[in-house]
Amino acid sequence: MKVLIVDDEPLARDELEYLLKQNQLIAQVSQAESVAQAIGVLLSETIDLIFLDISLNNENGFELADKLHQLAVPPLVVFATAYDNYAVRAFNINAVDYVLKPFEQQRINQALAKADQLLQTRQAEATPKQMEAVHDSGMISITEDEKTRVLKQADIIVCYVENGELMLTTQTGKFHAHHTLSWLMERLPEDKFMQIHRSIVVKVSAISEVEPWFNHTYQITLINGEKVPVSRSFVKQMKQRLNM
Numbered sequence: 001m002k003v004l005i006v007d008d009e010p011l012a013r014d015e016l017e018y019l020l021k022q023n024q025l026i027a028q029v030s031q032a033e034s035v036a037q038a039i040g041v042l043l044s045e046t047i048d049l050i051f052l053d054i055s056l057n058n059e060n061g062f063e064l065a066d067k068l069h070q071l072a073v074p075p076l077v078v079f080a081t082a083y084d085n086y087a088v089r090a091f092n093i094n095a096v097d098y099v100l101k102p103f104e105q106q107r108i109n110q111a112l113a114k115a116d117q118l119l120q121t122r123q124a125e126a127t128p129k130q131m132e133a134v135h136d137s138g139m140i141s142i143t144e145d146e147k148t149r150v151l152k153q154a155d156i157i158v159c160y161v162e163n164g165e166l167m168l169t170t171q172t173g174k175f176h177a178h179h180t181l182s183w184l185m186e187r188l189p190e191d192k193f194m195q196i197h198r199s200i201v202v203k204v205s206a207i208s209e210v211e212p213w214f215n216h217t218y219q220i221t222l223i224n225g226e227k228v229p230v231s232r233s234f235v236k237q238m239k240q241r242l243n244m
Contacts, residue, residue: 007051035056
């Protein structure tokens with residue numbers, strides 16, 4: 001089981017991680033101190049269960065819980081908090097359990113056992129289409145100015161590396177991503193995106209025009225008017241994809 005701890009207190013995160021790792025059900029534990037960090041982890045890793053605090057500096061754990069439905073397969077949630085007056089609200093949003101601080105090993109084990117049973121049931125009932133959704137959530141996480149933006153893959157027009165930074169142009173604007181181009185390509189569907197340069201990937205359906213350029217290269221005009229080069233090493237692949 002892969003677990004994410006979301007808590008703004010480092011000591012509380014470390015204590016809970018230690019207790020979790022004493023249980024044989026645990027395969028991986030990640031940490032986040034804010035809603036933005038948590039979303040970044042959720043969109044870059046497969047998380048089965050979140051241990052979620054309610055008070056997160058100026059944020060509320062329920063804010064993250066409300067966003068989980070945007071994921072193809074939302075992780076289960078155990079609220080892990082010092083507050084005992086939010087239990088009803090937590091169970092109203094289908095929380096697996098509600099664990100109070102200070103944490104105890106037996107109580108953590110009980111929560112993990114409940115989560116494991118639910119995960120096994122979910123896996124047994126999952127349809128092929130749902131399993132495909134696990135592999136491809138259709139979303140990309142972009143961190144910019146300490147905020148995490150969640151972008152739809154369908155909105156992406158072109159991705160490129162500029163001055164060492166990964167940039168994404170979408171239908172609504174341009175965004176920075178703190179990842180590599182290869183990381184992004186692993187998460188984009190191959191049938192919808194195409195690499196045309198060692199530092200450029202375009203959405204095939206966003207291509208408007210293709211014209212010869214110089215030294216046996218080509219230039220592509222995208223639906224937003226942006227022009228991008230096709231390097232010689234990717235010309236053959238481009239022609240095959242576009243039936244040229």
